[in-house]
Amino acid sequence: MSTTAPRLLQVRRSEQITPRMVRVTLVGDELAGFGGDGPDRRIKMFFPVPGQERPAVPRATSGGPLWPTGEPRPTIRTYTVRRFDATAGELDIDFVLHEGRGPAAAWARDAQPGAWVGVSEPGGRYVPDPAATFHLVIGDETALPAVTTVLAALPAEVPALAFLEVADAAEEQLLPGAAAIRWVHRGAQPPGEPLAEAVRTATLPAGRGQVWLAGESACVRDLRRHLLDDRGLERRAVYATGYWRAR
Ligand SMILES: Cc1cc2nc3c(=O)[nH]c(=O)nc-3n(C[C@H](O)[C@H](O)[C@H](O)COP(=O)(O)OP(=O)(O)OC[C@H]3O[C@@H](n4cnc5c(N)ncnc54)[C@H](O)[C@@H]3O)c2cc1C
Known part of the structure; x- marks a missing residue:
């Protein structure tokens, strides 16, 4: 505190x-x-x-x-x-x-x-890295308020991709910035599963990426590991937070 x-x-x-x-x-x-x-x-x-x-x-x-x-x-x-x-x-x-x-x-x-x-007083350590050659923003609906502020802070000239899981099309929101947005609808699937699948099967830009990632905790853990181990992103370039736990 x-x-x-x-x-x-x-x-x-x-x-x-x-x-x-x-x-x-x-x-x-x-x-x-x-x-x-x-x-x-x-x-x-x-x-x-x-x-x-x-x-x-x-x-x-x-x-x-x-x-x-x-x-x-x-x-x-x-x-x-x-x-x-x-x-x-x-x-x-x-x-x-x-x-x-x-x-x-x-x-x-x-x-x-x-x-x-x-x-409380606000906290948080995320800042866009000016040296990043692309940005990835990944989250579910609990992350949308933060995603909105993150997308607004990204430099327009650097490619940015967002993968966002929501229940259905009615939960999509208008977002600021120039990122390419990929909405993923959960439907009847367990939370985090469609998001993890979308990121795992995506073609990502080459280069030095920076990632902002938040949502259901098991999904965040899984995707963080994927980004570090399978995609070779640098540890300090992946800013990941578990927001809630499915029970
Ligand atoms: C840094 C950070 C920022 C966050 N920002 C936001 C925000 O801006 N807006 C927002 O809505 N949430 C946000 N969250 C998530 C929010 O804190 C959790 O969803 C929290 O558990 C909600 O509290 P509650 O009292 O409603 O439910 P709890 O008493 O914590 O949980 C009750 C039950 O609901 C389930 N549950 C909790 N959240 C969800 C969910 N999203 N979907 C489905 N089941 C759920 C739990 O598994 C549990 O079984 C943020 C979390 C963090 C760590």
Whole structure:
């Protein structure tokens, strides 16, 4: 956790952007000074537990985070800064309404204006490598918010390919940048399988590639290994994160 206490924010509005994705816009005085710019900025979100209006959040002290006593700890999940607009004072987070319906997805589905949530300082280390001769961007729908910010940050003159797995055509989104986008529809297949197949059978450009990869954890592990072992990409050129675990 960062040394800064999480910011307590409120829902301004929410919008269904595809059948399985909802965009929640957060506002609040505590957004001042938020550093949400750049590609792939990750935040911890602190959700209230049932019966609580506001999540308990720790206070930052020089001895580390100090939690309020006598209050239940919040549910904590990781999400992506989809858009931060300092002028409008708005922070957008896009939530997949997945079938597992954990507490975070359920909160997003039901979020009403005024609802409280806590947000950590953004982190993330990905930066496009100016020496890369091509870029690969690979992910599933949980990765789409980050993919959008990654594609927007890639240099237009370097070839870029994106492989993106979503449930079906209704989950495709308009994406920025000049990358060639290959949408893969999951249908009834297990998550990650069609994505792994699409990448494994793709013809990739020759040269020094850089990869951004995220999605279901087993699929990410499998594809990372494939990119390093079978495609000969450099270890530090593959930025891979498991976002969730299929059970
Ligand atoms: C760096 C990072 C950035 C992320 N950014 C985003 C983001 O911007 N938007 C977003 O929607 N998610 C994002 N995720 C993924 C998100 O954190 C997980 O999907 C999380 O598990 C959701 O929490 P939950 O409380 O809804 O479900 P949990 O309580 O964690 O899980 C409940 C059940 O749902 C299943 N499950 C969880 N996620 C999915 C899924 N996507 N599809 C199908 N089943 C699922 C689990 O296997 C489990 O059985 C990100 C994850 C990381 C690590």
